[in-house]
Amino acid sequence: MERRNFIRQTGLAGVLAAGAAPAIVHAQANIRWRMASSFPKSLDTIFGAAEEFARQVSAMTGGKFQISTHPAGELMPAFGVVDGVQNGTVEMAHTAPYYFFGKDETFALGCVIPFGLNSRQMTAWMFEGNGLKLMREFYKTYNIINFPGGNTGAQMGGWFRKPVTSLADIKGLKFRIGGFGGKVIERIGGVPQNIPGGEIYQALEKGTIDAAEWVGPYDDLKLGFNKVAPNYAYPGWWEGGPQLDFFINQKAFDALTPEYKAIVEAAAAYAHVDMQAKYDGRNPAALRTLVSGGTKLFRFPKDVMELAFKESMAMYAELSDKNPHWKKVYADFTKFRAEQNLWFRFAEAGFDDFMQAQKL
Numbered sequence: 001m002e003r004r005n006f007i008r009q010t011g012l013a014g015v016l017a018a019g020a021a022p023a024i025v026h027a028q029a030n031i032r033w034r035m036a037s038s039f040p041k042s043l044d045t046i047f048g049a050a051e052e053f054a055r056q057v058s059a060m061t062g063g064k065f066q067i068s069t070h071p072a073g074e075l076m077p078a079f080g081v082v083d084g085v086q087n088g089t090v091e092m093a094h095t096a097p098y099y100f101f102g103k104d105e106t107f108a109l110g111c112v113i114p115f116g117l118n119s120r121q122m123t124a125w126m127f128e129g130n131g132l133k134l135m136r137e138f139y140k141t142y143n144i145i146n147f148p149g150g151n152t153g154a155q156m157g158g159w160f161r162k163p164v165t166s167l168a169d170i171k172g173l174k175f176r177i178g179g180f181g182g183k184v185i186e187r188i189g190g191v192p193q194n195i196p197g198g199e200i201y202q203a204l205e206k207g208t209i210d211a212a213e214w215v216g217p218y219d220d221l222k223l224g225f226n227k228v229a230p231n232y233a234y235p236g237w238w239e240g241g242p243q244l245d246f247f248i249n250q251k252a253f254d255a256l257t258p259e260y261k262a263i264v265e266a267a268a269a270y271a272h273v274d275m276q277a278k279y280d281g282r283n284p285a286a287l288r289t290l291v292s293g294g295t296k297l298f299r300f301p302k303d304v305m306e307l308a309f310k311e312s313m314a315m316y317a318e319l320s321d322k323n324p325h326w327k328k329v330y331a332d333f334t335k336f337r338a339e340q341n342l343w344f345r346f347a348e349a350g351f352d353d354f355m356q357a358q359k360l
Contacts, residue, residue, distance in 0.1 A: 028257060033067045033091035035246075038078040038099060040198040041071040043219050045282070046244070049150040049275040050094040053246060056267035065260060067092070078196040082247065086142045091252040094149055097245050098179030099194075103142075106325040108180045109333055110135045110146065112242035114312040116333070119151040119241035119276060121340040126243070129336045134329045145253050147268035149246040150275030153283075157233030158213030159204065159225040163298045164233065167307060176200055176212035180312075181238025187311040188304070197223070204228045213239075217286035218279060226295050233298055237308060244275070 035054065039047040047069075054067040070090075072078035081093035082100050098111035110131075117125060125131035126148050139146050158177070164170065171189040175182075182192030193209050203209045205228045212229070213236060214220055226232070246268050253261065291297065316334075320327040 028061060028064050028260060031065045031256075031260070033065075033252070034075065035067050035069050036072075036075045036081045036084050036090045036093045037069060038072050038081055038093070038095040038196070042222060043197065045218060045275060045278045046150070046152070046215070047071060047094075048278070049244065049271045050246075052274050053094070053149065053267050053271040056270050057263060060263045060267065061260070065263070069094075072196060072198060078198075079194075082142065082144070085144055085247045085249050088143075088249050088251065090249075092246055092248040094244060094246055096178065096242060097146075097247075098242070101180060101183075104138075104325055105180075105319050105323055106138050106329055109326070109329045110139075110243070110245060111179065112239050113180045113316070114184050114238040115240070115309050117241050117337055117340065118344075119153045119243075121337070121344070122151060122241040122243050123148065123272075124340065125333065125336050130332045131336075134332060138325055138329065139247070140250065143250045144247045145250050147246045147248070147265060148243055148272045149268055150244040150272050152215050152239070152242055152279050153276055154241060155236035155239040156213070156216045156220070157236045157300055158211050159220070159229035160211040160231040160233060161229050163231040163296070164300060164304060166301055167303050170304060173211060174209045176203060176209050177238065178213075179238065179242075180315075181213075181236075183315060184238065184308050184312050187315065188307050201225065201228065216279065216283050217290055218282040221286045221290055226290050226293060230294060230296055231298060232290065232295050233300055235300070237300065237305060246271075 035050055037047055037050050039050075041047050050069045054069050057065050057067055075090060076084045078095075079099050081090075081095050082103065084090045085093045096111050098108040098113075100107040112122070116122075122131075126135075132146075132148070135146060158175070162169070164173075167188065170185070173185075173190045174193055175185055175190050176193045176195045177185055178194060182194060185192045193203070195203055195209070195212075197214060200212045200214060201223055204212050204225060212225060213233075214223060214225070220226070220232075248264070253264070256264065316330060320330055
């Protein structure tokens with residue numbers, strides 16, 4: 001069901017306006033769910049979105065609806081959560097949908113693709129465009145209903161033992177990179193590695209990989225990547241605005257009362273906004289700490305960016321020829337992206353370009 005019709009159809013808004021919320025909560029049954037995360041507990045921003053969601057659900061139901069949150073590996077592996085939700089092993093999960101592009105590339109469109117949408121554009125596509133409707137049609141085949149569950153904003157480009165100065169430096173590079181970014185890295189000569197967040201440091205430290213990306217300064221500082229690879233790239237062209245999702249088992253969600261369904265939606269929306277606020281608020285200080293500690297920033301060279309863009313567009317065209325799910329969602333996605341970039345190039349980019357050139 002589309003977000004803008006959901007609360008109206010449940011009737012909760014009118015009941016709340018009448019001041020009857022305590023009676024609604026009192027009438028509901030006690031429920032306990034489990035939520036499996038794809039992230040380690042140490043990352044209070046990204047794992048914290050799951051915890052915030054659970055807190056909001058509990059608060060809005062007077063403690064009657066309790067959701068326990070479990071980090072990657074506790075109930076199931078980080079990349080096992082879709083199977084867990086689909087099969088009903090857990091009622092819900094919090095994850096980055098692009099982890100599961102191996103099942104179907106369309107999963108990536110619900111999260112982020114290289115040279116896709118930024119975080120505000122992604123939220124707009126989901127809530128005001130057709131994104132949520134189209135992705136829910138797709139996820140229904142997996143017995144899942146999704147709710148947007150956070151966004152990191154545009155990410156950094158990762159940690160490298162040696163800086164990338166040209167395309168030649170990508171050739172043979174063993175690079176931990178998630179989602180579709182890895183497919184494009186492979187097309188331009190690199191060797192992508194898909195490793196869960198909690199295992200990246202050890203792989204980089206031991207030299208199993210040459211480079212690794214995660215999110216941005218706040219998380220990367222916590223994970224200590226600067227201790228084993230001093231060169232920090234930007235921008236993360238493969239992650240301009242990655243959206244996380246709460247995946248809920250369709251049968252479990254359908255069993256909820258209309259009021260509890262509306263509360264789940266409201267809690268997810270709160271966690272969605274809260275997560276990006278945390279990243280935007282904490283990344284600046286973390287970047288200063290990293291640079292003052294010896295981290296060397298470098299921008300991906302133009303030839304890398306241009307070939308990556310070219311190969312990304314070619315790959316999307318190939319997928320449209322062979323994957324009907326992808327073709328349907330991507331067609332709408334690209335139309336929305338074109339309109340958004342036309343708008344952002346004027347007001348947003350114009351303002352940002354001027355402000356970022358000022359001495360504040």
